[in-house]
Amino acid sequence: MEFRTLGRTGVKVSQIAIGGEYLEGKSFEVCRSIIAHAMDNGINFIDIFNSNPDMRSNVGQILQSYPRESFVIEGHLCTAWKDGQYCRTRDLDEVKFFFEDLMDRLQVSFIDIGMLHFIDSQKDFDSVFNSEIIEYAKQLKSEGRIRSIGMSTHNPDMAFLAAETGLIDVILFSINPAYDMLPPSDDIELLFKDSTYERVYEGIDPKRSRLYQFCSEQGIAITVMKAYAGGRLLSAETSPFEKALTPVQCIHYCLTRPAVAAVMVGFANVSEVDAALQYLTASSEEKDYSAVLSGAPRHSFNGQCMYCGHCAPCTEQIDIALVNQYLDLALMHSSVPDTVKNHYDLLPHTAGECIACGRCMENCPFGVNIIEKMKQAASLFKH
Numbered sequence: 001m002e003f004r005t006l007g008r009t010g011v012k013v014s015q016i017a018i019g020g021e022y023l024e025g026k027s028f029e030v031c032r033s034i035i036a037h038a039m040d041n042g043i044n045f046i047d048i049f050n051s052n053p054d055m056r057s058n059v060g061q062i063l064q065s066y067p068r069e070s071f072v073i074e075g076h077l078c079t080a081w082k083d084g085q086y087c088r089t090r091d092l093d094e095v096k097f098f099f100e101d102l103m104d105r106l107q108v109s110f111i112d113i114g115m116l117h118f119i120d121s122q123k124d125f126d127s128v129f130n131s132e133i134i135e136y137a138k139q140l141k142s143e144g145r146i147r148s149i150g151m152s153t154h155n156p157d158m159a160f161l162a163a164e165t166g167l168i169d170v171i172l173f174s175i176n177p178a179y180d181m182l183p184p185s186d187d188i189e190l191l192f193k194d195s196t197y198e199r200v201y202e203g204i205d206p207k208r209s210r211l212y213q214f215c216s217e218q219g220i221a222i223t224v225m226k227a228y229a230g231g232r233l234l235s236a237e238t239s240p241f242e243k244a245l246t247p248v249q250c251i252h253y254c255l256t257r258p259a260v261a262a263v264m265v266g267f268a269n270v271s272e273v274d275a276a277l278q279y280l281t282a283s284s285e286e287k288d289y290s291a292v293l294s295g296a297p298r299h300s301f302n303g304q305c306m307y308c309g310h311c312a313p314c315t316e317q318i319d320i321a322l323v324n325q326y327l328d329l330a331l332m333h334s335s336v337p338d339t340v341k342n343h344y345d346l347l348p349h350t351a352g353e354c355i356a357c358g359r360c361m362e363n364c365p366f367g368v369n370i371i372e373k374m375k376q377a378a379s380l381f382k383h
């Protein structure tokens, strides 16, 4: 495993790390197999945005097998668990309660990076940075209960604002080639060169480019989420480049952006850990993503579900991310596969229960028309 320095924190982290999303809803044994396999192969870094109490407790119990100094935790402030669902909160009492819950369930005396969770709009930014929440984060840092303050966002503008405060040492940001691409007609100055291959690839969004450079200059580390774009880049059918990228190529793309310290990969099983670990032994040819990207039509991922779950909570307790996942799986086939239908049928709340209140859409960072998706799923799965 290659380790990178997490910017000005000075902490050494494995360049491939564990994202928490797919540990949720898994049994203790499955969580343990994934985390143990990752740790046995040198991964020492884990992001836990999750507020799910079972998942937090499982991870805490598993991490007890390792000395505290041997792993690094990105743990999120401002996530809460209400009525059996994840949600964001900017209520200081709730922020405090769920931070204590995180510490208790993880059974740790400190969190390496206390991440201010999911700040995608100016309103969101103000509700954290111009409120008692940032003071609380600073207090936790002064007490040593968190060692650095970080922030997670999908919006380069908000990432930039946070970086400029001087308070933030780590930004968890969504990066993959699909998000970064611009049409070829864009300003030549915005093109970037990949030092590994010494050739020009595609244009990168200027705001993103400036963000990566600024973070690099300031010693602010970027940790990456959505490196596979929710799995879409791994399939020719769903990739906007009309060819599949491999996990190795996606990881390499992220690790070759300035300021990136680690890619947080959501592992659903041990095989997916192995697929990411292949990066460590991959040849330059295997890492090279240029053949896939070059000449491919440019698309935006805006409007496509990434299964991130940020739209929760749903008024009717629908697991929107899962419904969208089953819907997309079904739509890849000419008729709905039985396995997908069976999984959908077992959901406690299905798309047919959607009352079109629109609450979820305010929370979706990817502009997904969730109400339309629920209608589509209800019609396809008949409830």
Ligand code: SF4
Pocket: 304, 305, 306, 307, 308, 309, 310, 311, 312, 320, 321, 324, 363, 364, 365, 366, 367, 368, 370
């Ligand atoms: S609808 Fe939006 S917020 Fe919800 S899972 Fe999909 S991308 Fe994430």
Ligand code: SF4
Pocket: 313, 314, 315, 316, 317, 318, 320, 353, 354, 355, 356, 357, 358, 359, 360, 361, 370, 371, 374
């Ligand atoms: S619009 Fe539908 S899916 Fe979204 S929160 Fe309301 S009931 Fe839930």
